[in-house]
Amino acid sequence: MKRIKSLDDLKKLSKNAKNKFDLREKANDPDKVVQIKVAMATCGIASGAKETMDFLIEELDRQSIKAIVTQTGCMGYCYAEPTIEVTMPNNDPIVFGYVDTKKAKEIVEKYIKKNELVDGILPVNYETIDKQ
Amino acid sequence: MAKYKMHILCCGGTGCRASKSDEILENFKKIILEKNLDDEVQVIQTGCFGFCEKGPIVKILPDNTFYTEVTPEDALEIVEEHVIKGRKVKRLLYMDPDKKEHISDSKHMNFYKKQIRIALRNCGFINPENIEEYIARDGYMAIGKCLTEMTPEQVIAEIKLSGLRGRGGGGFPTGLKWEFASKYHDDQKYVVCNADEGDPGAFMDRSILEGDPHSVLEAMAICGYSIGANKGLIYIRAEYPLAIERLKIAIKQAKEYGLLGDNIFGTDFSFDITLRLGAGAFVCGEETALIHSMEGQRGEPTPKPPFPAESGFMKKPTNVNNVETFANIPVIINKGANWFNKIGTEKSKGTKVFALAGKINNVGLIEVPMGTTLREVIYEIGGGIKSGKEFKAVQTGGPSGGCLTKDFLDTPIDYDNLVAAGSMMGSGGMIVMDEDDCMVSIAKFYMEFIVEESCGKCVPCRLGTKRLYEILEKITRGNGTMEDLDLLKNLSKTVKATSLCGLGQTAPNPILSTLNNFYDEYVAHVRDKKCPAGQCRHLLKFEIDPEKCVGCTVCARNCPVNAITGTVKQPHTIDQEICIKCGACFQKCKFGAISKK
Numbered sequence: 001m002k003r004i005k006s007l008d009d010l011k012k013l014s015k016n017a018k019n020k021f022d023l024r025e026k027a028n029d030p031d032k033v034v035q036i037k038v039a040m041a042t043c044g045i046a047s048g049a050k051e052t053m054d055f056l057i058e059e060l061d062r063q064s065i066k067a068i069v070t071q072t073g074c075m076g077y078c079y080a081e082p083t084i085e086v087t088m089p090n091n092d093p094i095v096f097g098y099v100d101t102k103k104a105k106e107i108v109e110k111y112i113k114k115n116e117l118v119d120g121i122l123p124v125n126y127e128t129i130d131k132q
Numbered sequence: 133m134a135k136y137k138m139h140i141l142c143c144g145g146t147g148c149r150a151s152k153s154d155e156i157l158e159n160f161k162k163i164i165l166e167k168n169l170d171d172e173v174q175v176i177q178t179g180c181f182g183f184c185e186k187g188p189i190v191k192i193l194p195d196n197t198f199y200t201e202v203t204p205e206d207a208l209e210i211v212e213e214h215v216i217k218g219r220k221v222k223r224l225l226y227m228d229p230d231k232k233e234h235i236s237d238s239k240h241m242n243f244y245k246k247q248i249r250i251a252l253r254n255c256g257f258i259n260p261e262n263i264e265e266y267i268a269r270d271g272y273m274a275i276g277k278c279l280t281e282m283t284p285e286q287v288i289a290e291i292k293l294s295g296l297r298g299r300g301g302g303g304f305p306t307g308l309k310w311e312f313a314s315k316y317h318d319d320q321k322y323v324v325c326n327a328d329e330g331d332p333g334a335f336m337d338r339s340i341l342e343g344d345p346h347s348v349l350e351a352m353a354i355c356g357y358s359i360g361a362n363k364g365l366i367y368i369r370a371e372y373p374l375a376i377e378r379l380k381i382a383i384k385q386a387k388e389y390g391l392l393g394d395n396i397f398g399t400d401f402s403f404d405i406t407l408r409l410g411a412g413a414f415v416c417g418e419e420t421a422l423i424h425s426m427e428g429q430r431g432e433p434t435p436k437p438p439f440p441a442e443s444g445f446m447k448k449p450t451n452v453n454n455v456e457t458f459a460n461i462p463v464i465i466n467k468g469a470n471w472f473n474k475i476g477t478e479k480s481k482g483t484k485v486f487a488l489a490g491k492i493n494n495v496g497l498i499e500v501p502m503g504t505t506l507r508e509v510i511y512e513i514g515g516g517i518k519s520g521k522e523f524k525a526v527q528t529g530g531p532s533g534g535c536l537t538k539d540f541l542d543t544p545i546d547y548d549n550l551v552a553a554g555s556m557m558g559s560g561g562m563i564v565m566d567e568d569d570c571m572v573s574i575a576k577f578y579m580e581f582i583v584e585e586s587c588g589k590c591v592p593c594r595l596g597t598k599r600l601y602e603i604l605e606k607i608t609r610g611n612g613t614m615e616d617l618d619l620l621k622n623l624s625k626t627v628k629a630t631s632l633c634g635l636g637q638t639a640p641n642p643i644l645s646t647l648n649n650f651y652d653e654y655v656a657h658v659r660d661k662k663c664p665a666g667q668c669r670h671l672l673k674f675e676i677d678p679e680k681c682v683g684c685t686v687c688a689r690n691c692p693v694n695a696i697t698g699t700v701k702q703p704h705t706i707d708q709e710i711c712i713k714c715g716a717c718f719q720k721c722k723f724g725a726i727s728k729k
């Protein structure tokens with residue numbers, strides 16, 4: 001782990017980190033993996049996000065699907081918890097709502113393995129500040 | 133997509149469902165099957181598009197065509213024209229209200245800009261327990277810029293120019309507050325983050341701390357640099373274990389990376405942050421009470437001045453800001469005050485995070501530019517009122533705020549407009565109410581909360597709010613008089629004028645605003661002994677319709693107080709003197725013979 005001693009250090013680390021996460025998302029090398037973010041704020045956890053996350057990790061592992069499952073904060077769709085965001089290599093991220101373990105299984109079988117969409121997609125309805 | 137060439141996305145949000153989106157979905161599926169297109173085209177049901185006023189919505193991928201107000205019958209035309217022949221169905225395309233032209237690609241539609249995420253920029257994007265993800269999104273760049281390129285005065289000038297105002301409720305200009313704090317010199321100064329969040333129904337600050345703790349840490353360091361403080365304290369309620377855990381991890385990581393601690397970025401600026409846990413009393417969110425609570429004293433307010441900027445924590449100059457206020461700071465530094473102050477209204481800049489709750493379809497966390505109207509928030513982002521009921525009011529500002537009626541649906545939301553409308557911004561709780569909500573009961577609910585939470589230090593608040601509560605209780609029980617309504621109003625004004633701190637000074641607001649906006653409803657309770665919303669149990673009357681009653685005796689057997697009499701196969705009757713309005717008979721009667729009015 002590196003101690004940041006100057007702004008240049010931070011800029012370097014930021015660039016490296018950016019590359020690392022970009023790679024994970026948009027990789028076109030053979031090591032490309034599925035990336036899944038689970039909204040794990042209080043509201044998500046209360047509706048079972050933890051079970052969903054555990055299930056996804058186990059299921060993907062069991063089927064030897066290369067994936068990175070991480071937690072993130074509240075996506076704002078509290079009415080549709082648990083919510084997860086799935087990013088397939090070379091695809092835009094897609095958010096799914098009401099993902100209990102059953103739905104998670106369906107997402108793995110259909111979307112992740114066969115690239116078929118499944119019911120329950122949540123359209124993103126806000127603007128990020130990155131573009132502006 | 134691998135297999136399918138085209139996708140038809142049908143909105144399955146609650147709002148659209150009410151307008152037959154299920155049927156639309158079924159029709160599409162059927163037609164696609166009939167035309168043997170099911171290998172190429174997939175029909176999918178989605179969550180709410182946040183555009184329910186123009187629902188039901190159908191979106192076609194990959195060309196992003198956005199159809200509005202689709203009926204089940206339109207499915208055939210969309211399939212034949214668009215899917216098969218590749219011609220968009222013009223009449224169903226979204227019409228831009230300003231330019232009066234059809235827009236087909238949803239990326240160019242205005243409503244997608246209804247929400248802009250500044251304070252929530254990283255919530256739901258990054259892993260809050262991994263500092264490198266924050267750094268990958270320009271985290272700690274702002275403090276780096278301040279320390280290496282800006283003087284403290286320049287930082288304060290930038291925040292002032294941005295027009296940012298406190299998000300904790302009062303709306304005080306943040307840059308000005310920092311400037312005051314910078315003027316007092318002492319051997320030790322403090323930056324405090326107010327994460328008490330005591331409003332019932334509010335969870336904005338919790339979500340920010342859980343989803344993006346580093347943004348608050350970075351902002352506190354920026355504040356420390358500009359006012360000359362090297363210690364930061366976060367006052368957070370112990371009921372937020374996950375937020376506390378994530379803050380602890382974030383502080384530890386920031387220290388390991390040298391982004392908190394001594395000589396940050398090799399400069400002579402040092403900054404350290406510690407957590408202080410509160411027991412979760414509403415009054416402890418008030419800044420002077422918060423400071424006393426952190427000092428280990430009773431969490432009671434003291435009069436201002438002196439303001440914390442002069443004499444705060446341990447009698448040292450202290451700057452207190454809210455979580456969301458802080459979360460905006462790094463963006464302002466990175467993107468510039470002139471980027472930030474283009475968003476919002478003349479006197480309220482930037483965005484506001486709201487926790488949408490109550491009788492609304494899309495309960496959730498939203499962030500909209502200041503100046504967005506309630507109508508946009510409720511009907512477009514919030515997906516409208518649950519079960520297609522009638523909108524009645526929205527409560528903002530929690531126990532210090534008031535109710536806004538449908539007359540205010542088109543009022544742009546900002547600090548000053550809400551105050552002018554008899555409510556206030558508060559910290560961002562927004563509770564939507566429908567026709568089934570009784571306004572007297574709402575006022576009573578908040579008063580009960582205040583009676584619990586008043587610290588008791590001053591008489592007007594301690595006794596006044598209790599009396600106010602008792603009068604409301606009397607009215608909801610049907611024992612109120614017209615004089616009570618005047619008394620409510622006068623006492624409210626007295627409590628407001630004479631209480632020591634903000635809690636008492638704002639506590640009567642829910643009463644005053646409901647009295648103002650829903651006076652008829654109060655009168656109905658008092659004069660007609662009726663609750664129009666049917667919520668006040670004591671004002672209900674249960675009656676048995678002799679025409680419908682078959683004399684099955686179920687009601688009589690279920691009445692806990694034996695208020696129902698009658699013989700088998702004969703119509704029964706309820707003795708109103710004995711009835712305690714429990715509603716058991718109403719629920720049990722299989723013949724719908726019992727009415728509730």
Ligand SMILES: Cc1cc2nc3c(=O)[nH]c(=O)nc-3n(C[C@H](O)[C@H](O)[C@H](O)COP(=O)(O)O)c2cc1C
Binds near residue numbers: 298303304329420
């Ligand atoms: C009764 C009462 C409760 C308050 N609760 C909070 C709270 O929970 N969170 C908060 O940030 N400010 C709260 N405030 C406002 C604070 O006193 C203070 O103004 C605020 O933290 C300043 O930060 P800001 O300028 O960034 O908004 C409360 C005020 C009163 C009178």
Ligand code: SF4
Binds near residue numbers: 585586
């Ligand atoms: S107004 Fe209420 S909360 Fe504030 S000091 Fe007086 S009694 Fe305490």
Ligand code: SF4
Binds near residue numbers: 694695710715
């Ligand atoms: S409302 Fe309750 S108390 Fe009244 S008659 Fe019906 S069961 Fe009895």
